[in-house]
Amino acid sequence: MDRVSAIGTAVRAQRDRVAALFDDLARCGRTDPGFTRASYSPEETEAHAVAARCAADLGLAIHRDAAANTTMTLPGRDGSLPPILIGSHLDTVAHGGNFDGAAGVVASLAAVAALRAMGLTPERDIVVMGIRAEESVWFQVSYIGSRAALGTLPDGALDAARIDSGLSLAAHIARAGGDPDALRSGPPARDAAAIHAFLEVHIEQAPSLEEAGIPVGLCTGIPGNIRYPDVRIVGRHDHVGTPRRFRHDAAMAGAEIALALDRVWAEREAEGCPMAVTFGRFHTDAAVHGLTTVPGAFRFSLDMRAYAPDVLAALEAAFLAAVAEVTERRGVTVALGSRAEAGIGAVCPRIRDGLAAAATALGIPTRPLGSPASHDAAAFAKAGVPMAMLFVRNANGSHNPDEDMAIDDLLDAVAILTAWLVAETCPA
Amino acid sequence: MDRVSAIGTAVRAQRDRVAALFDDLARCGRTDPGFTRASYSPEETEAHAVAARCAADLGLAIHRDAAANTTMTLPGRDGSLPPILIGSHLDTVAHGGNFDGAAGVVASLAAVAALRAMGLTPERDIVVMGIRAEESVWFQVSYIGSRAALGTLPDGALDAARIDSGLSLAAHIARAGGDPDALRSGPPARDAAAIHAFLEVHIEQAPSLEEAGIPVGLCTGIPGNIRYPDVRIVGRHDHVGTPRRFRHDAAMAGAEIALALDRVWAEREAEGCPMAVTFGRFHTDAAVHGLTTVPGAFRFSLDMRAYAPDVLAALEAAFLAAVAEVTERRGVTVALGSRAEAGIGAVCPRIRDGLAAAATALGIPTRPLGSPASHDAAAFAKAGVPMAMLFVRNANGSHNPDEDMAIDDLLDAVAILTAWLVAETCPA
Numbered sequence: 001m002d003r004v005s006a007i008g009t010a011v012r013a014q015r016d017r018v019a020a021l022f023d024d025l026a027r028c029g030r031t032d033p034g035f036t037r038a039s040y041s042p043e044e045t046e047a048h049a050v051a052a053r054c055a056a057d058l059g060l061a062i063h064r065d066a067a068a069n070t071t072m073t074l075p076g077r078d079g080s081l082p083p084i085l086i087g088s089h090l091d092t093v094a095h096g097g098n099f100d101g102a103a104g105v106v107a108s109l110a111a112v113a114a115l116r117a118m119g120l121t122p123e124r125d126i127v128v129m130g131i132r133a134e135e136s137v138w139f140q141v142s143y144i145g146s147r148a149a150l151g152t153l154p155d156g157a158l159d160a161a162r163i164d165s166g167l168s169l170a171a172h173i174a175r176a177g178g179d180p181d182a183l184r185s186g187p188p189a190r191d192a193a194a195i196h197a198f199l200e201v202h203i204e205q206a207p208s209l210e211e212a213g214i215p216v217g218l219c220t221g222i223p224g225n226i227r228y229p230d231v232r233i234v235g236r237h238d239h240v241g242t243p244r245r246f247r248h249d250a251a252m253a254g255a256e257i258a259l260a261l262d263r264v265w266a267e268r269e270a271e272g273c274p275m276a277v278t279f280g281r282f283h284t285d286a287a288v289h290g291l292t293t294v295p296g297a298f299r300f301s302l303d304m305r306a307y308a309p310d311v312l313a314a315l316e317a318a319f320l321a322a323v324a325e326v327t328e329r330r331g332v333t334v335a336l337g338s339r340a341e342a343g344i345g346a347v348c349p350r351i352r353d354g355l356a357a358a359a360t361a362l363g364i365p366t367r368p369l370g371s372p373a374s375h376d377a378a379a380f381a382k383a384g385v386p387m388a389m390l391f392v393r394n395a396n397g398s399h400n401p402d403e404d405m406a407i408d409d410l411l412d413a414v415a416i417l418t419a420w421l422v423a424e425t426c427p428a
Numbered sequence: 429m430d431r432v433s434a435i436g437t438a439v440r441a442q443r444d445r446v447a448a449l450f451d452d453l454a455r456c457g458r459t460d461p462g463f464t465r466a467s468y469s470p471e472e473t474e475a476h477a478v479a480a481r482c483a484a485d486l487g488l489a490i491h492r493d494a495a496a497n498t499t500m501t502l503p504g505r506d507g508s509l510p511p512i513l514i515g516s517h518l519d520t521v522a523h524g525g526n527f528d529g530a531a532g533v534v535a536s537l538a539a540v541a542a543l544r545a546m547g548l549t550p551e552r553d554i555v556v557m558g559i560r561a562e563e564s565v566w567f568q569v570s571y572i573g574s575r576a577a578l579g580t581l582p583d584g585a586l587d588a589a590r591i592d593s594g595l596s597l598a599a600h601i602a603r604a605g606g607d608p609d610a611l612r613s614g615p616p617a618r619d620a621a622a623i624h625a626f627l628e629v630h631i632e633q634a635p636s637l638e639e640a641g642i643p644v645g646l647c648t649g650i651p652g653n654i655r656y657p658d659v660r661i662v663g664r665h666d667h668v669g670t671p672r673r674f675r676h677d678a679a680m681a682g683a684e685i686a687l688a689l690d691r692v693w694a695e696r697e698a699e700g701c702p703m704a705v706t707f708g709r710f711h712t713d714a715a716v717h718g719l720t721t722v723p724g725a726f727r728f729s730l731d732m733r734a735y736a737p738d739v740l741a742a743l744e745a746a747f748l749a750a751v752a753e754v755t756e757r758r759g760v761t762v763a764l765g766s767r768a769e770a771g772i773g774a775v776c777p778r779i780r781d782g783l784a785a786a787a788t789a790l791g792i793p794t795r796p797l798g799s800p801a802s803h804d805a806a807a808f809a810k811a812g813v814p815m816a817m818l819f820v821r822n823a824n825g826s827h828n829p830d831e832d833m834a835i836d837d838l839l840d841a842v843a844i845l846t847a848w849l850v851a852e853t854c855p856a
Binding site for chain 2: 093094095100135136137140205206207208223227229236237238239240241242243244246251252254255256258259262265266269274276278279280281282283284286288289290291292293294295296298301303305371372373374397398399400
């Protein structure tokens, strides 16, 4: 049996382990509907324990860093060489699915299990990472776990309050067994210059692969984003019969701002320029709104993302222009609130070519795919670590209870990852 | 001193009584900000007690009908003649002001006090009505108190649940000392054919009079309305990075429907056709929405109002067309939910001319004014009772804590009302 066939066989043999891992994860934070494993919640910690138990079975060295990330290391022949990191996050949005994030940790454990089963020892350490707090909805901060590990968290991030508990990120890290003081003053857990590569497997967040009938996508890049998590429009609450000329309707102002940006998106997309614009929270004030009151208050969150800095800057300019125009015309005021941004994540061409070659050798169909979403991999790329990603077909989008991923498709991605690891670290 | 001067003097002498009444009312349901006297709440009942105490001081006969409306009667010379009813409601929206509704009850008590002070006995009973539950936000049913008195409540209205307590209208009426069984099976408190006229003083809900520098408006008509209190759009919750072609964004669908109707309003208004369109509640689902999730659910309330049936019908047709178009294009579904309507309320030309003549005699500037809002008076008009209304200048709109009304302006309306009552019932 040639090496490629052996890899395929070793990966397929991990099917039961993979299924059992998803079953165990499905007991962490089950809510109705879907799963809620908030960043640094007990439910997220349970998911880390599930991964660690599997890693212990595989004989990996398990460690928890100051950010409470779980690292599970397959030792290489030369521990002084920069390691390869593979993994993803284990938290979810509220009422999300069981696969967004977790599938990447499961895939990484399966790849290492396949290496073990083949009796291969890599020349350098391979570290499976169970990363904390990627879903920025909880603290309104991106890539918390991976940036904490790299020492690249922005100033003040540890003081951010989680939206449900109101407690600080530092307090939550401490509760989850981490060490926020070490994050504030100590050296980072990882020196980016001493990481050979970071690879992440993730379900696709859109049905592009489903549409194309292809199980695995090769990431061509991760979009940067600009976010305004809490924009507040103040108009005036008025009687339902108030004539048009006297109104300062905050909700109609919000609708106009949103649709102005939606039109920009539609136009640019038609020109072939990919991006995304999302008003995830978009609402009148539940404490005072009513059938017979003109809304005097409206709030929304905004996430804009694109693959090129100039496209992102143009989107933000269009947003601010819409705010200015609507503010003036509707007689409302707009408080933009805080602003956050995440850089564009470039994929390492050498690794991507290697993954493509592995897929071809394995006979697994792939296609290039710009990631619509942000990922921990972007934090590594920004820190200078060579990065690549594999996407797994998923018919129903993510961040919802209906995330759908076939284990066979995940195993295709595992096979490609494993073949690349073998080629990179186990020269024949 | 001629009769008109005597009326002016008698009304001005009620200033302290009026101010004291508003002070007493301001202790009923004070919330921060504003006032919350929910329909059939203890706070609304306290406001009725304030009015009743004043009426008792004036020697009026006080009665509570089966709907717990308070009637305060100045007996006329011939109790067999159909009475004149004057008054308004005493409930408020959540965090509303102290004047919307209550000012009309205070004005009516002041008018009767002025008649008393002048030593006049009308030829027929004059009944001051403290009406229950006009603010339809609480039970999503219009004109509850006045229609209960007239026996014109729609089927099922007594089973409607109040939005905050969840208890039925019948249960709330019983708690407030009314008799829901009598409302279900007994004759109505008032036979519309045996009411001589209904007059209502109310603050203007817009600053039209403020803009014109005029203290009192003569109502030319009350708009009818069509309402959809709880429209629900279902799309699909998706990851923030989902490409445009895969999205089913319920919030953007809601924004498009709202702005489509807003454009119709702007266009017709420019053609001189008055109407109003209000999306009072307009929101994503607080249980699941988030910065990084495409909204899969959106809800709104809609109130459309106009002075002509064809205009109202055209508005509704435009709404339904927008729903159909957006549903198709955005790939969402829309559940319209319940629908309610209230007829257009015509003002009695004879009474209106009489009020105008009284204002002229008193030297009080007035102007004709279409009511932008619905009022109890519309329920009387619909039942066939000759109806008229006076609006009092108010700079800040209503249904908000900043309702602003000068007592001198209210006294101008009281003087007009009193002069009309004198002319109608106390022939010299």
